[in-house]
Amino acid sequence: MKKSILITGVTSGIGKAIAEELLLDSNIQLFGIGRDRTKIQHLINNNVNFTFINFDLFQIDKVEGLFKEEFNDIKFSGFIHCAGIEETLPISLYTPEKVRSIFQINVFSAIELLRFLSKKKHSLDGASFILMSSVMGELGQAGKVGYCSSKAALLGVVKSLALELSKRVIRVNAVLPGIVNTPLTEKLFEQLDEENVRKIKSMHPIGIGEVSDVVGILMYLLSDKSKWVTGQNFKIDGGYSIQ
Amino acid sequence: MEIEKFLKLLVEELELESPLTVTTNLKELEEWDSMVAMMLIGAVSNEFDMTLSAKDIEEITTVQSLINKIGVEKFS
Numbered sequence: 001m002k003k004s005i006l007i008t009g010v011t012s013g014i015g016k017a018i019a020e021e022l023l024l025d026s027n028i029q030l031f032g033i034g035r036d037r038t039k040i041q042h043l044i045n046n047n048v049n050f051t052f053i054n055f056d057l058f059q060i061d062k063v064e065g066l067f068k069e070e071f072n073d074i075k076f077s078g079f080i081h082c083a084g085i086e087e088t089l090p091i092s093l094y095t096p097e098k099v100r101s102i103f104q105i106n107v108f109s110a111i112e113l114l115r116f117l118s119k120k121k122h123s124l125d126g127a128s129f130i131l132m133s134s135v136m137g138e139l140g141q142a143g144k145v146g147y148c149s150s151k152a153a154l155l156g157v158v159k160s161l162a163l164e165l166s167k168r169v170i171r172v173n174a175v176l177p178g179i180v181n182t183p184l185t186e187k188l189f190e191q192l193d194e195e196n197v198r199k200i201k202s203m204h205p206i207g208i209g210e211v212s213d214v215v216g217i218l219m220y221l222l223s224d225k226s227k228w229v230t231g232q233n234f235k236i237d238g239g240y241s242i243q
Numbered sequence: 244m245e246i247e248k249f250l251k252l253l254v255e256e257l258e259l260e261s262p263l264t265v266t267t268n269l270k271e272l273e274e275w276d277s278m279v280a281m282m283l284i285g286a287v288s289n290e291f292d293m294t295l296s297a298k299d300i301e302e303i304t305t306v307q308s309l310i311n312k313i314g315v316e317k318f319s
Contacts, residue, residue, distance in 0.1 A: 120258050167278060 013182030015082030017211035057109035162231030178237025205239035
């Protein structure tokens with residue numbers, strides 16, 4: 001039987017990279033949630049094993065309908081929450097609306113998806129759920145109150161849910177990348193002056209990462225090789241966090 | 244709430260393998276454990292706006308005993 005895997009944020013960055021890797025395996029049926037299908041048209045066109053779902057995770061109240069309509073008969077073996085937004089703002093400008101917006105995508109949509117994925121109807125025993133956090137989930141940076149707090153919130157989700165789902169041997173882990181070359185990072189760098197960008201890059205002892213550098217640990221966590229691993233935070237950051 | 248509807252709701256919310264009757268002893272279900280107890284407290288709280296205590300959970304045996312705790316007047 002094919003393994004069904006669900007990825008959010010599938011149209012760019014790490015989500016797209018892991019999708020490309022998973023689609024090399026013909027035993028995997030991949031479901032990808034994203035907003036702009038044109039960004040991965042090549043993946044959609046060439047793969048019978050890939051179902052793209054155009055869905056805006058801001059619409060949390062529609063997640064239930066998503067499971068009813070698109071995933072009614074599907075029991076997932078894996079889930080990776082890659083969707084995420086970031087914003088650099090001093091706290092004086094962090095209005096409740098802005099905080100809600102960043103939490104909506106980074107945290108609340110993940111919890112709502114997991115609410116359905118945790119049901120027997122929608123997941124197999126032994127499944128693996130992975131939430132993309134960030135080293136910023138454990139560390140801080142000026143102007144990142146929203147991003148850091150939302151990524152830290154995911155770590156709490158991981159630990160609690162790992163315990164709740166242990167009975168079904170469903171594993172829940174977080175991956176915390178450092179700065180990886182993605183569209184999101186480009187946006188981040190655009191907001192910073194050159195000196196700051198140089199400084200951030202120099203803080204990664206073996207350089208900033210590529211998306212392909214993160215794919216390996218995701219493949220490991222999805223596989224049975226990690227079947228004794230749950231509730232953990234995996235920092236993968238070129239040494240950023242050890243200084 | 245109709246008892247039939249309540250039984251179905253419990254099966255759904257507690258993710259039970261087989262249907263319930265009012266005489267089913269919840270504690271003897273294969274699925275029964277602290278997580279299922281937590282799900283039961285949540286389901287009752289959502290439907291009846293009341294919070295079952297640890298003592299309530301300890302005392303519950305059959306579905307009927309649960310209905311008695313919630314209040315028979317709330318069922319038809």
